[in-house]
Amino acid sequence: MSEQTIFAKIIRKEIPAAIVYENERILAFKDIAPQAPTHILVIPKKALADVAAAKEDDAALLGELLLSAAHIAKEQGLTDYRIVINNGAEAGQTVFHLHLHLLGGRPMRWPPG
Numbered sequence: 001m002s003e004q005t006i007f008a009k010i011i012r013k014e015i016p017a018a019i020v021y022e023n024e025r026i027l028a029f030k031d032i033a034p035q036a037p038t039h040i041l042v043i044p045k046k047a048l049a050d051v052a053a054a055k056e057d058d059a060a061l062l063g064e065l066l067l068s069a070a071h072i073a074k075e076q077g078l079t080d081y082r083i084v085i086n087n088g089a090e091a092g093q094t095v096f097h098l099h100l101h102l103l104g105g106r107p108m109r110w111p112p113g
């Protein structure tokens with residue numbers, strides 16, 4: 001059975017999203033509930049639930065996720081930004097398809113909540 005998360009449906013173009021970047025392995029689109037002026041989700045097209053589900057074979061894909069985020073940040077005119085990955089419900093993960101949050105356009109505080 002195909003993956004049923006909301007992000008899998010976005011990858012399959014079954015539901016719309018404001019896509020800002022796409023290649024064969026990666027998709028990036030605007031978050032529907034932005035937490036900063038720029039809030040983009042960068043996801044692998046491969047069905048990985050979270051970072052913990054990644055294997056050795058996924059090393060290049062994980063690297064490409066980060067490089068894609070840096071590329072998109074530059075395209076969006078961001079020099080300072082935050083990249084977040086929530087792994088697991090207690091860490092704030094609500095969609096169980098691996099995704100990286102790219103947040104920018106406002107000052108950030110530390111530590112995060």
Ligand code: 5GP
Binds near residue numbers: 017032033092094096
């Ligand atoms: P998480 O909490 O799992 O780290 O992040 C999930 C993110 O997905 C949230 O920031 C949420 O706003 C975003 N999101 C949930 N559903 C949709 C959707 O249908 N479309 C888009 N573009 N973003 C979504």
